[in-house]
Amino acid sequence: MPRNPRYDILFEPVRIGPKLAKNRFFQVPHASGMTNAAPHVRAAFRETKAEGGWGVVCTGACSIDPSSDDSPFPFATLWDEADVRAHAVMTEGVHRHGALAGVELWHGGAAALNRTTRFAPLSPSGVPWMATHVGFMSAARPKPMDRDDIKALVGWHRDAAVRAERAGFDILYVYAGMGYLPHQFLLPDYNQRTDEYGGSVRNRVRLVEELIDTVREASGGRCAVALRISLQELRARKSDTAPSEAHEVIACLKDAPDLFDVKMDYSAQDCSASRFTPEASHEPVIEFVKTITDKPVVGVGRFTSPDTMVGQIKRGILDFIGGARPSIADPFLPAKIDEGREADIRECIGCNICISSWHDGVWVRCTQNPTAGEEWRRGWHPEKVRRDSEGRVLVVGGGPAGLESALTLARRGFEVSVADRQRQFGGRLVWETSLPGLKTWFRVAEYRLGQLRQMPNVTLYPESDLGVQDVLDFGAEHVVVATGARWLDTLCQANELPGGKAAGPRIYTPEDLKAGFVPEGPVAVFDFDNYYLGTAVAEDLSAKGCAVTYITTAGAASAWSFMTNEQPLIHQALMRRGITLRTLEIVTAFDGETLLLAQIFSGERHELAVRSLVIVGQRAGGSALYDALHAADLKAAGITSVRLAGDAHAPGAIAHAVYHGHKTARELGLPASAIHVGRDAPFAPRDFMALQAAQ
Numbered sequence: 259m260p261r262n263p264r265y266d267i268l269f270e271p272v273r274i275g276p277k278l279a280k281n282r283f284f285q286v287p288h289a290s291g292m293t294n295a296a297p298h299v300r301a302a303f304r305e306t307k308a309e310g311g312w313g314v315v316c317t318g319a320c321s322i323d324p325s326s327d328d329s330p331f332p333f334a335t336l337w338d339e340a341d342v343r344a345h346a347v348m349t350e351g352v353h354r355h356g357a358l359a360g361v362e363l364w365h366g367g368a369a370a371l372n373r374t375t376r377f378a379p380l381s382p383s384g385v386p387w388m389a390t391h392v393g394f395m396s397a398a399r400p401k402p403m404d405r406d407d408i409k410a411l412v413g414w415h416r417d418a419a420v421r422a423e424r425a426g427f428d429i430l431y432v433y434a435g436m437g438y439l440p441h442q443f444l445l446p447d448y449n450q451r452t453d454e455y456g457g458s459v460r461n462r463v464r465l466v467e468e469l470i471d472t473v474r475e476a477s478g479g480r481c482a483v484a485l486r487i488s489l490q491e492l493r494a495r496k497s498d499t500a501p502s503e504a505h506e507v508i509a510c511l512k513d514a515p516d517l518f519d520v521k522m523d524y525s526a527q528d529c530s531a532s533r534f535t536p537e538a539s540h541e542p543v544i545e546f547v548k549t550i551t552d553k554p555v556v557g558v559g560r561f562t563s564p565d566t567m568v569g570q571i572k573r574g575i576l577d578f579i580g581g582a583r584p585s586i587a588d589p590f591l592p593a594k595i596d597e598g599r600e601a602d603i604r605e606c607i608g609c610n611i612c613i614s615s616w617h618d619g620v621w622v623r624c625t626q627n628p629t630a631g632e633e634w635r636r637g638w639h640p641e642k643v644r645r646d647s648e649g650r651v652l653v654v655g656g657g658p659a660g661l662e663s664a665l666t667l668a669r670r671g672f673e674v675s676v677a678d679r680q681r682q683f684g685g686r687l688v689w690e691t692s693l694p695g696l697k698t699w700f701r702v703a704e705y706r707l708g709q710l711r712q713m714p715n716v717t718l719y720p721e722s723d724l725g726v727q728d729v730l731d732f733g734a735e736h737v738v739v740a741t742g743a744r745w746l747d748t749l750c751q752a753n754e755l756p757g758g759k760a761a762g763p764r765i766y767t768p769e770d771l772k773a774g775f776v777p778e779g780p781v782a783v784f785d786f787d788n789y790y791l792g793t794a795v796a797e798d799l800s801a802k803g804c805a806v807t808y809i810t811t812a813g814a815a816s817a818w819s820f821m822t823n824e825q826p827l828i829h830q831a832l833m834r835r836g837i838t839l840r841t842l843e844i845v846t847a848f849d850g851e852t853l854l855l856a857q858i859f860s861g862e863r864h865e866l867a868v869r870s871l872v873i874v875g876q877r878a879g880g881s882a883l884y885d886a887l888h889a890a891d892l893k894a895a896g897i898t899s900v901r902l903a904g905d906a907h908a909p910g911a912i913a914h915a916v917y918h919g920h921k922t923a924r925e926l927g928l929p930a931s932a933i934h935v936g937r938d939a940p941f942a943p944r945d946f947m948a949l950q951a952a953q
């Protein structure tokens with residue numbers, strides 16, 4: 259299909275200093291969890307985006323010196339020649355598709371605690387970076403940088419820039435954002451220096467200016483130099499001469515870099531979840547930058563709508579549409595717009611499972627795109643699936659796992675039927691996405707249903723509750739059972755192992771709420787699942803008029819959502835709604851009037867007067883249908899395989915169900931010998947040693 263002319267503006271080439279980007283789609287630097295230990299995994303992940311049409315594709319933060327060591331978080335390095343080779347694999351891949359490759363030169367300063375290299379963290383003036391004692395605890399406190407340290411920092415940037423050019427990068431980033439060292443110099447609470455690098459805005463900007471000049475010089479002006487800068491706190495700071503300190507800073511730097519990459523300050527706001535933050539949420543902080551500088555500006559905002567993107571360009575907010583999460587969820591987003599296939603975009607749902615991967619220290623994974631991070635290891639492409647099969651498959655269950663299985667099986671060439679007992683496909687998403695803030699997550703079902711409905715080899719059967727005989731009579735050669743998991747009404751012990759079954763009136767689980775039941779208030783929600791559902795249920799019941807007390811075994815509400823950047827916003831939401839929060843407690847009994855609670859460490863008992871109890875605790879997978887099929891005469895029915903997929907296989911997050919559904923479909927009918935799992939390896943350190951010896 260031809261491209262909609264409304265979107266032509268997104269495909270205009272834009273100059274960035276000495277380089278020309280072929281369009282306005284810019285994959286900004288973002289964490290991938292892929293260090294130099296997995297150069298081919300990383301290269302394939304980034305190359306796929308270049309293949310999908312992104313005009314610029316960047317690395318994540320790349321440490322320029324061992325004094326910037328982010329462990330235990332995964333981080334890339336650009337310290338030596340072995341690192342140059344590791345990055346060159348990525349730049350070659352990106353260049354193959356006519357995209358520019360960018361590298362983010364990173365020094366974390368006081369925010370990098372150097373746990374492995376054991377250097378003292380560096381800082382402008384010895385003030386600890388707040389994340390170091392709030393989130394990522396350490397007893398280490400940073401060293402105030404003296405003039406030699408500043409000189410060394412400039413030198414590390416120079417050396418890293420030289421290596422980066424040798425590795426094939428086109429755009430070299432100076433990174434003054436997200437609380438890392440050059441950003442710390444910009445903020446007066448952290449930078450308490452009294453020399454020419456502290457005090458006035460002019461002085462605080464000096465280091466960033468020097469770094470930009472150094473990086474430009476190091477590449478002899480052949481590479482473009484980008485400045486990534488966080489503007490949130492600066493924007494909130496009053497200025498005597500401008501609307502804010504952010505305006506002053508940008509005015510000082512307006513001619514320095516070839517490109518501005520502008521953003522918020524901290525991960526939870528910069529990369530905030532859709533549960534609380536809409537698309538284009540950065541605009542109120544960064545919208546002024548283009549009024550001050552003539553250099554091109556890139557910014558993010560979880561952009562998935564081409565109309566919003568066009569609006570950002572036409573209204574003069576941005577020159578480039580920055581994408582991190584949208585490029586993970588759909589590496590082919592630009593190509594789809596270019597080909598007039600907007601309806602095929604697999605839109606990011608803003609769940610931040612991708613961020614949790616980085617916090618977990620592993621390669622990026624994505625709820626919407628199960629192939630993310632598996633491009634090289636398993637050879638999975640996000641759009642192309644080898645057509646290698648025919649025959650009939652029956653998928654029982656149309657939740658995330660069933661729909662993803664069905665789509666991938668249909669792409670492989672199977673004749674696919676999907677049956678679900680509900681009228682609406684989407685499984686758990688149907689109810690869960692009706693809870694406050696979670697509507698965007700329904701895109702997981704929407705995208706897959708949109709694709710399946712276009713495919714001639716797919717039939718959807720809603721309102722079809724299948725028993726074992728129905729499946730045997732269906733005439734399919736393969737059966738995928740993706741019937742989901744169910745919430746249990748068991749309590750838990752202080753050590754969070756399963757407790758006894760709750761006994762008493764008005765005790766409910768999410769299964770009851772899903773069926774439309776609204777409990778009598780006041781309600782206690784007891785959460786030991788500790789991801790999003792407990793607090794989403796509490797919010798929902800509160801919105802429906804119940805007085806709600808939320809009780810958790812953990813130290814904070816929705817404890818695991820710390821990993822997805824949602825937790826601070828969840829706490830704010832509970833407070834906004836007047837929901838009482840009780841932590842580190844278990845429910846021991848409920849008689850319909852009084853809830854008995856015990857503190858998990860001391861055993862101290864409390865009583866709470868409530869009318870209903872909702873338990874958001876354990877889920878059980880498994881499937882009676884699957885078990886019955888195994889006991890049946892499959893051969894007589896012509897069935898050669900029965901597979902259990904998604905939550906029925908092992909209950910987890912939606913991301914787990916989609917991934918498992920995809921994997922099940924990729925592997926169905928193949929012998930084990932045909933399933934490829936590559937094992938990446940770093941470039942051997944001996945290469946580096948040999949090089950040093952030769953110098």
Ligand code: ADP
Nearest residue numbers: 655657658659679685686724741742904905915
């Ligand atoms: P997952 O996350 O693994 O995809 P879900 O719970 O979201 O699991 O979806 C499972 C779906 O399976 C639900 O929509 C449910 O209605 C459907 N289902 C369960 N048992 C049957 C059955 N016997 N026949 C048809 N559909 C079923």
Ligand code: SF4
Nearest residue numbers: 606607609610612624
């Ligand atoms: Fe978007 Fe979620 Fe995928 Fe991250 S994991 S890219 S937030 S869909």
